[in-house]
Amino acid sequence: TYVIAEPCVDLLDKACIEECPVDCIYEGGRMMYIHPDECVDCGACEPVCPVEAIYYEDDVPEQWAAYTKANADFFAEL
Numbered sequence: 047t048y049v050i051a052e053p054c055v056d057l058l059d060k061a062c063i064e065e066c067p068v069d070c071i072y073e074g075g076r077m078m079y080i081h082p083d084e085c086v087d088c089g090a091c092e093p094v095c096p097v098e099a100i101y102y103e104d105d106v107p108e109q110w111a112a113y114t115k116a117n118a119d120f121f122a123e124l
């Protein structure tokens with residue numbers, strides 16, 4: 047799955063939403079989240095993010111590793 051990290055916080059550009067073929071990017075409070083069970087790993091959202099907030103799960107920069115868990119937790123609570 048792809049993960050959205052810190053640069054999205056309080057920005058919520060939402061360019062990614064337009065690109066996602068399965069509509070699995072959701073708004074939640076201060077940032078956007080990608081549903082880990084719905085994402086088909088197409089990568090379409092990554093290059094359109096103006097602040098490079100989106101990464102494949104294995105490529106999330108170390109300082110933002112917590113966002114991978116936060117992303118999964120966001121949907122676990124719904």
Ligand code: SF4
Nearest residue numbers: 066085086088089091
């Ligand atoms: Fe949607 Fe593809 Fe991005 Fe996953 S990688 S969130 S399916 S656009």
